[in-house]
Each structure stands twice: as C-alpha cells, then as structure tokens.
Amino acid sequence: MTRQDIENEVRDIFLREFEVENPELDVNLREAYGFDSIDAIDLLLEIEKFLGSELTRDEKKQAMDIRTMRQIIDYVEMLAEKRRTTKG
C-alpha cells in the first residue's frame, strides 16, 4: 500500500462520508470544512474498515490531535506500517 493509495482512500472517505470534495492538504479541517469531533469518530471507524483491523484505544487517542488531511494520511500510513511490520 503506497502513500498515494492511502491518500486516495482518505479522499474517498471524505467525499463519501463527509461530503467534502478534494480537501486541501494543510488546512485546518474544522475551520475549512466544519469537520468536528463526531466526524473524527466516524473517520476512525472508516480507517478501521480500510485497514481491516481494529484500532487500539491508544491509537485512537493519538488521532485526537489531528487537524489536517496531511496529518490523517501520516496517521494512516503509520498505522499501516505498524501492522505490516507486526505481521512480518
């Protein structure tokens, strides 16, 4: 799974679940698109589906500081890498 794959998936989730088309990478999602704490919980569920694996409570807590698309992509990339190395 490449970083581009992750970015594509996150963009799909934003369009499908949050009706946000092509969000910019570095803007504050709350300020620009009204993305709030409820959306963050929904996003975590979508990420779990995408990775095919449940997130731990600690992993979910790490997501609480996320503010931008780029940070989401970093976060998913980190989770995917962690799962890959654990499996390996």
Add this chain to the structure above:
Amino acid sequence: MTDRRVVITACSAITPIGHGRDKIIASLQKGISGVQPLREDELFGQFIHSRVYGTVSETIAYDFKRQHRKTMGPVSYYACQVAREVLEQAGLSTEFITGGRLGIAFGSIHGSPTVQRDIYKIFLSAKDKETYQKIGAVDYLKSMVHTTAVNISKMFGITGRIISSGTACTTSSQSIGFGYEAVKYGLQDAMLCGGADEYDTITVAVFDNLLACSTAFNDQPEKTPRPFDRARDGLVVAEGAGAVMLEEYEFAKKRGAPILGEVIGFACNSNGGDLILPNLEGITKTLQLGLENAKISAADVDLISAHATATKMGDIIEAQAAAAVFGSNPHVVALKSYMGHTMAACGVIETILTLYMMQENFIAPTLNLEDIDERCAMVRHVQTLMEHPVKTAAIQNFAFGGVNTSLLIRKLT
C-alpha cells in the same frame, strides 16, 4: 420592570393537510382531511386495531448540509425545516440570531423513535463486537428528547436559552407558553417556539392498547377523528411540526417586522392525580388561569381552539370546562378533526391555524361533526365554514400525565 408585550412575527407548519400557509388555509376552507391509512412499517402493525394515521404526504425538501443532517433523526428534520422557514419569514439579522437574546423552546414527545428503534434492534441482537460497533457516535444526538431544540440551535447558531419540554400533547403549547414568559419577563428578546413528531407506530400501539384510538372508520380514514360527534370513537395519531417566532413588541415594531398576532396570556397546571383520565377540575382551572393571566374576561374570547382528540370522555370534560369558563358565546373548533393528533406538534399547529383564521377572517368548521353528542352540546360548535372576524382566541391543550395548558392570542389591529 413592567411586563413586556409579546408578539408573533412568523409561523410555519408541516401538517397532514399541507405544508405552508396557502395549502393549509385551502384545506381548512375546503374541508380536506389529512387522515390516511396507517403505513406498513414491518413492526407489529398487523396487530394494531386502528388502521388510520394523520399523514404528511407532501415531499419535504431536506436540503440541509451533511454537517447539520448528521445529528438529525426524522423529527429533527421536521423541526429544522419549520425553524428555517420561520427564521426566513421573521427576517431577523444574523447578528441578533447568534447574539444570545434569541432562545429556543422546542420539543417532541420522545425524540426520534425511528432512531431509538434501530439502537434497540442492535442491542437486542448483540452477539459480537461487530454488531456493537453499529451503534453510531451520533445515535443519541439524533434520538434524545431535546434533539429538535439543539439541532435548531446548531444549524442556525442560536445561543440563547434552550427549553425543551416533552410533555406529550402539551409539548408545543408549553414551548409557546414558556417562550412567551421568557420574552415577557425580559429574559430573552425573542424565542423560536414549537414542536414536532415523526411517523411512529409505537405511539399508535400505545393509544390502541389503551382503547383510545379510532377503529370504526378504518375503511374511510377521512371520516375520523370526529370530535364532539356522537359517533366519535377515539383519536387518530398523526405526524407534523410547527414553529412560531415570538418577539418583544417594541423590538418587533422598531424593526418593522410583520406582526401576525399577540400572545396575551398563558396558563399551565397539573391535575395532581390520575395520569390518563381527563380531569374537569384541573382543566377548568387552567382555562380560568389563562384568562386571569391575559387580564381579559371570558366575554372577550370569540374563538376556542379545543384540544378535542375525539375520545369519549375527553371531549365531554373539555366541553363542560369550556362552557363553565367561557359560556356559550365563543365559537369552538376542533382542529384535530382535519389531521388527527400531531402529538408534540398539536399546540403550535393549532396556534398557527388559529392565526391563519384570524388573518383571513374565517372560522373553519369541525370536520365530521354531523351529530353533536348532547353531552358536548353546551358550547357553540362550528359545523359549517363561517366568514367571521376573530379578535381573541383561546388555544387549549391537555396531555397524558395530567398536564393542561391554555394560550390566549389576539389579533393586533
């Protein structure tokens, strides 16, 4: 500080007889009923004896952004739609709407039963974590008892006080009454008030099991409910929503707002006893307290919008109480005859319909009132459409739990 005057500057309703002023007035003047066959919802509908329902059949455009939609069940869709229409009509500035001097009094009988049902379905079928995770982060926000009020506050950025009564059939008459008091006593300068309820078979089943629902007209839905009629056989549950904007009179006048009427009095009391049976003493007292609060006499009232659900006992007790307090001079109309009982929305919908009649100088007849029950005959029933001015009206509502309200409104000339 002297009490401030409170006026109504906007109103909107979604009802089984129409969404919006023109359609509702046309239905009232043409005697069109909004009662239809009960919908099939794959629950226990086949066991319910009453097969009729006051149905909103118009398609309502719910063109809200997802950001707002995501915390709404059907009841909040209704509520936010009428709230939006009222805010548009009232023409208040964004600065005022968000400034803290506009509050909300809005409720429903129990939030969103549709969403609650889905939550319980998940709970009752819970076998594994996957099922558990189907309970959404926002299910509570969609279904809680104050879901209508807070969704309105979120959608429009309203920051004043929130009152969310959930007192069954007096929910929205309390909304208007408590909103009126908030403005009258200077706690807020304006209040957006109302109530809503969505389609719900559970409510029908509850009343059906209490033998309170109409069952004799299943094949002719428009023939029921029949308030005050000898052949009445119970209420018809309905869905709908309504909202009014209340404003302090000087504030409304200064900004050139359209003034549809004035709220001149409100009373609310409790029977302090049986939670179901109508109580002559309690109801009579409410109507008297309403007059005292409005500082008018019974002779000043020319129209009574009766609660009149078409139950056997309820209508008799109400007619007796109205006759004891108002005598036989005011005309009496039972507006539920057009659409059934819209539950939390009935008080506000009946207030709005009364405002329409005041503006258009007519009194709608009680539908299906063909043969007046002699035990209800002591008041002045309206059986045919009348061209008639209405200056002052009393809107009365009574709820399960023994809660009674009386609202008095006046036309400003």
